Amino acid sequence: xxxxxxxxAEVKEPGESLKISCKASGYRFTSYWIGWVRQMPGKxxxxxxxVYPGDSDTRYNPSFQRQVTISADKSIxxxxxxxxSLGASDTAMYYCVSAYDDYAYWGQGTLVTVSS
Amino acid sequence: xxxxTQSPSAMSASVGDRVTITxxxxxxxxxxxxxxxxxxxxxxxxxxxxxxxxxxxxxSRFSGSGSGTEFHLTISSLQPEDVATYYCLQHKTxxxxxxxxxxxxxx
Numbered sequence: 001x002x003x004x005x006x007x008x009a010e011v012k013e014p015g016e017s018l019k020i021s022c023k024a025s026g027y028r029f030t031s032y033w034i035g036w037v038r039q040m041p042g043k044x045x046x047x048x049x050x051v052y053p054g055d056s057d058t059r060y061n062p063s064f065q066r067q068v069t070i071s072a073d074k075s076i077x078x079x080x081x082x083x084x085s086l087g088a089s090d091t092a093m094y095y096c097v098s099a100y101d102d103y104a105y106w107g108q109g110t111l112v113t114v115s116s
Numbered sequence: 117x118x119x120x121t122q123s124p125s126a127m128s129a130s131v132g133d134r135v136t137i138t139x140x141x142x143x144x145x146x147x148x149x150x151x152x153x154x155x156x157x158x159x160x161x162x163x164x165x166x167x168x169x170x171x172x173x174x175x176s177r178f179s180g181s182g183s184g185t186e187f188h189l190t191i192s193s194l195q196p197e198d199v200a201t202y203y204c205l206q207h208k209t210x211x212x213x214x215x216x217x218x219x220x221x222x223x
Contacts, residue, residue: 003216035212044217045160045203052209060180061211062117095159103207104162104171 002026004096004107011113012086019082020110022096027096029077030054033099036070036081037106040092050099051079088094118142118206122215130222137190139204144184148208151180151189155200163202164189171200197223 007021024034035050049060054070060070066089072079079096091114096107119142123178129135139149147167152160162171164180167187177192199222204215 013133037214044201045154045205045207047212047214050212059210099207102165103205103212104160104165108159 002098002100002105004098004105006094006096006107006110009111009113011115013116014114015085016086016114017082017084018086018112019080020094020112022079022081022107024079024098026076027098027100029072030074034072034079035097035099036068036079037095037097038064038092039095039109040089048081048094049105053077053079086112088114090114117211118145118204118209118213120204120215121215122204122218124218125216126219126221128221129194129222131194131196132193135194135220136187137202137204139182139187139219140192141185141187141206145206145208147183148206149180149182149187149206150207151178152199152203152205153198154203160203162183185204191220194220194222 003025005023030053033050036048038046048064050072051058051070051072053074069082083105093109095109098105129156147165151164154160163174168180179190181188201217201219202216
């Protein structure tokens with residue numbers, strides 16, 4: 001069974017750093033891209049970027065290129081999304097999604113709240 | 117980047133009505149298009165892949181069509197449980213792009 005299990009909700013202050021995770025199982029992790037999607041409160045889905053765990057090749061949506069870092073650790077079949085300095089506008093739900101079976105499989109979401 | 121223009125952004129229809137949602141791509145994407153349904157507070161769920169293939173377990177009242185730059189999601193007979201927001205996703209070219217979403221309500 002394919003599963004993507006994300007890390008839990010986070011509450012952070014502006015300027016803090018954060019790294020959230022997405023643990024994949026049930027398929028060959030190194031053979032399929034895995035991406036991240038942002039959904040701000042009451043808004044639509046936005047594609048942030050994607051990483052190929054086999055060689056760590058990464059492609060970003062230009063809108064997010066300088067805001068976040070996407071990575072993967074194939075030894076533990078986990079993808080990551082990280083920020084060096086959070087802002088209030090980063091408050092959102094973040095989903096990971098695997099390219100296995102053409103993006104059918106999504107994580108349960110990680111809610112990130114940034115507030116002083 | 118490929119832009120996906122989805123219409124309408126919102127609609128209200130009666131139970132049993134036929135509903136059609138459209139996504140237009142700014143350039144050809146062959147059939148690299150999927151449709152997702154998202155209910156409030158839930159994870160998006162794929163309904164249609166490869167433009168017209170029905171995801172296993174999805175009711176047959178949902179169907180997809182189109183190729184190239186114009187795509188449609190049709191609900192043949194709207195049911196109360198279909199109240200949700202629907203999104204298209206092109207996955208031909210990075211960065212992948214979603215349509216803006218269509219919120220479907222019952223009249």
